[in-house]
Amino acid sequence: MVAENMSDTAYDSTDITRQSTFPTDHSIAYLAREITRIYTRNLQDAIADHGILIGQYHFLRVLWEKDEITQRELANAVGMKESTTFTALAGMEKQGLLTRKRDSNDRRKMTVRLTDKGRGLRSKLIPIAKAVNDRPLAELSLKQVSDLKSMLETLRNNLSGEH
Known part of the structure; x- marks a missing residue:
């Protein structure tokens, strides 16, 4: 519980850091x-x-805001590794939620787009x-x-x- 007179005081962890333990409530x-x-x-x-699944939901949230995005951009936006993203997107593609297409100019790039089902x-x-x-x-x-x-x-x- 925070004392009323401490409301404008900057946080100081000195009391906690001097202890030999660090209780989870701190x-x-x-x-x-x-x-x-x-x-x-x-x-x-x-x-x-x-x-x-919750991981799929995070990808959908990004794609609802910006459809047609590269797999790398999507991985960065969600904060996941590209390899994890690749696996998750493969499953979502099988579910009919999105499509993936290789860039004709750069075969390393994969563009991800939602399907009507994914947008719905x-x-x-x-x-x-x-x-x-x-x-x-x-x-x-x-x-x-x-x-x-x-x-x-x-x-x-x-x-x-x-x-």
């Missing part, structure tokens, strides 16, 4: 991992009836994902949600070196 990373794990499980459970999932899965995302925010005010997003963006930027 770890933002542990809490973030737990939240991500629960969100992921809840979303996977919610979209399972549509025959989509957007109107079904986005509302489901939004509901999963919004559920834990229900008891927060709009300001708290805005502050939380801002703090998480700051953490992400600090971790990635994007100050």
